[in-house]
Amino acid sequence: MFGLLVLFFFSYRFLTFKILVVVKFESQSFASPLLWANDISCSKSTRISSNSLAALCSIHRAKMDTNLVEMFRAGLNWVTMALDAPSARVVLFGVRIQWHIFVEVLLGFVIVILLSQKSYKPPKRPLTEQEIDELCDEWVPEPLIPPITEDMMHEPPVLESAAGPHTTVNGKDVVNFASANYLGLIGHQKLLESCTSALEKYGVGSCGPRGFYGTIDVHLDCETRISKFLSTPDTILYSYGLSTMFSTIPCFCKKGDIIVADEGVHWGIQNGLQLSRSTIVYFKHNDMDSLRSTLEKIMTKNKRSKNLRRYIVAEAVYQNSGQIAPLDEIVKLKEKYKFRVILDESNSFGVLGRSGRGLAEHHGVPIEKIDVVTAAMGHALATEGGFCTGNARIIDYQRLSSSGYVFSASLPPYLASAAITAIDVIDQNPELLVKMKHNIALLWKGLKDIKGMSLASDPESPIVFLKLEKSSGSTKEDLLLLEKMADRALKEDSLLVVSSKKSFLDKCRLPVGIKLLVSAGHSESDLVKVSESLKRLASELLL
Amino acid sequence: MITIPYLTAVSTYFSYGLLFAFGQLRDYSRLIFDWCSTNNLHGYAPICLAHEDFYIRRLYHRIQDCFNRPISSAPDSWVDVIERYSNDNNKTLKRTTKSTRCLNLGSYNYLGFGSFDEYCTPRVIESLKKFSASTCSSRVDAGQDRTISLLCFCILTSVSFLPSGTTSVHAELEECVAKYVGKPAAIVTGMGFATNSAIIPVLIGKGGLIISDSLNHTSIVNGARGSGATIRVFQHNTPAHLERVLKEQIAEGQPRTHRPWKKIIVVVEGIYSMEGEICQLPEIVSVCKKYKAYVYLDEAHSIGAIGKTGRGVCELLGVDTADVDIMMGTFTKSFGSCGGYIAGSKELIQYLKYHCPAHLYATSISTPSAQQIISAIKVILGEDGSNRGAQKLARIRENSNFFRAELQKMGFEVLGDNDSPVMPIMLYNPAKIPAFSRECLRENVAVVVVGFPATPLLLARARICISASHSREDLIKALKVISKAGDLTGIKYFPAAPKKQEEEKDRIKLD
16 A cells, blocks of 8 residues: 555656656657658659558648647646646745645655554454364264275185195185296295294294394395395395385485386385485386486486486386386496486396396396395295395495384294295206296297287296287276186186286376286196186187 | 483483584594595495484494394294404494393283294194295285175175285184274285385375374384375374364365365374383374364284283273274284284275285285284184183283383383383483493393484483293393493482382491
């Protein structure tokens, strides 16, 4: 309000001045177009054109305008004189008092009055007790969970024996393609022996986190064994496969850091990325060109990113698609753009490479080039828990900063001792790996000419992934169809196969499909059976 | 609330200041050395954060030997603590083959199921032989019959998920747990930490509000952060403050838009593991009921350890389990196994089984561990045909209350409530952390000392966990050792009760 008044005051001063000036000048300037038009009409009198006609019109208009201005000036003069009349003869300190002085003094007064008043603020009225109570009464929360829909209900068959290559469901022997028992170590005699002796010595649980007497000698032995197996400096053991990733990533990536991640990573990694609060950029699933352009963009667009920690997060064998990450390319890009690599080897540890040492061996990349390697032990090793391996500083740092390590009870000792034995078994029995690779090749051969579905995984990956050739457009519909297929495979052919599962928390948008987890324990007839069965079901359900 | 004596606070601050100053000094000299040698980062930013790394290098490494002490036996009442030595001023510790037998006051072995048990272990080994150690796959499907009995009428058209990681043991376990905690259904995951951090995001998301106790466990904090919901904190174990926060938040609604909250979940723990305090559940439940907030109770430490039949804080304080919407707990403590559970209504569990990532994507709990839990619950409920369970429960209560009373008499500042088997003794000063721990270990008592980051910087403490497997002699020995160590380190911040009488006796003698 006050500001407006001041503005008005100054604009008033300015205006009175301007009007006078404009009025004085305009009488002259209006004459000039007149002259100019005369010029034109004289010089170009030989050619009477539309041009001169327009000029004549403008002359006419200009004449009208000068008349108007004259009238306005006369009016203004009259008003000025009328207002000045009462004080025409007043001279104060040698200054003639003109009419505008009165207006200015009046405005000045108003300003002073306004200044002396308190500025207007709408009264703050906090909610009264009663209103708060009413609001609380009125508030209706949503139910804790949305209503259960039909697809959430299902009748699950339950395994009645170990989840080996063959298992029992409803008293029937079925072939199991649902367990990531890649080397067929479930039920291995040596593992059972080591577990039994550990159970007798240590009991089941460790009853404490690693920091507080939950470190048992087998944990340390297991860490040493993994380090030796992978020839890395140090290893840290986690008590659960899923927690490995979501603890390791937030440990090294904090707010402001940059993470470039594959869009197909599994939920454990997604959660880790979210918890880290870093800037996350996804690149196209297993697409190195997309990765390159993403890295390029980050490094050129933002000069500050040179001082930030930068990571590439990838999975060795993608749980969601069965693709194998091209590590050699990733390492090249990482070195070019100076990123660090965090690699999840959950489905490749013990599986890929000549001797099962994982993706680095598979691509012939020295393991030191990968900064952080994590893996769950619930797959090829047929035990549970997870580990992270890398240089001593990285591991040491996690021992006090990693939430899933510091604040969780440690791995049950019998599972750690099973892991040690499993690695020994892998080392001593290279034929297991050969058998598994042979089985993968067999299954590929068997499924090559499947109709309605296509093989979307890498030919060397132990996860054989069949995706629908024609998607219905809705993931839910697709999933229902796939589940129906898996269901019939169990009922009709005694085959345990799994379709993709989607939690609404999972942000991965890769196509869904049927996942077959190949094991060294599968016989040739098992593989023939599964490929025949799937081919039949696919042609019946999808075509 | 913990009130630090003024002088102690000053000396604690001074100690940290000194440590910090020396650490900085060492860092600067290191910087000069590094500057002389070549820089090995080659354009990468340093991977470890400077301030956290500083804490590890300059403070934690000095007292590293008090933590991560390896043992070579089951975490029973007595453990073999492996001796370690260091050649580089505690920077790295090397194992020796020697070990000392120590009294274990550190493990969460509340009911003594941590070691070989005559009932449980044979059954565990049996299930190992039948099911092997792992299923190598996620649970994916659900635990069946209970949910089905409710919903079978509409299953006709539904299709089924296929199993891979659920064995009959898992199904039995979920049924057993639901019955034990007194809820219609339960879901079991393979890790306690992951239970919290993977299930909270399923229950609540953007537009929801989580009101969390200020001293809640990291797993809850992780889960809450991962959920995307707004998080507000109320003063530790103060129902009045909870009510104030609830009122304020409901009246205000969501920040900026002021839309009403979609739902509010109040997260509390049964026993706070670093405080030993028992949650004021009846008051909290009534506040939540009044304001229509859902209650999420984490019974990681209380399930199995307190209550007449070991059913946790609800039983101890007489709260109807129907009033607690989500009951969470772990099996790592009282049951001597691993994993965690969520118990709740049938619909809730059904929903979680369909959406919880820990259920869909993670390896299911190891079958022998599941069997251990079932057997332990059977022992607790007396279904094994003996009264060992009842004895264990009576024992832990007696042991805890005796030990707490004795410690208080000696003049230690002991936190926590009666009946709680967790009792922290305040140390405050950073120098007293290793001193107390090493003194006790020298006398063959293994205690846990806790400092930053598990506690606030100033409130370092020693924590004692009492087990049902401790005998009275064990406890008396422990008290003697702790008293001696307490005198040496000067942590008896209160005047000792019985000592006064002794002094008086002495005076009488002198007279």
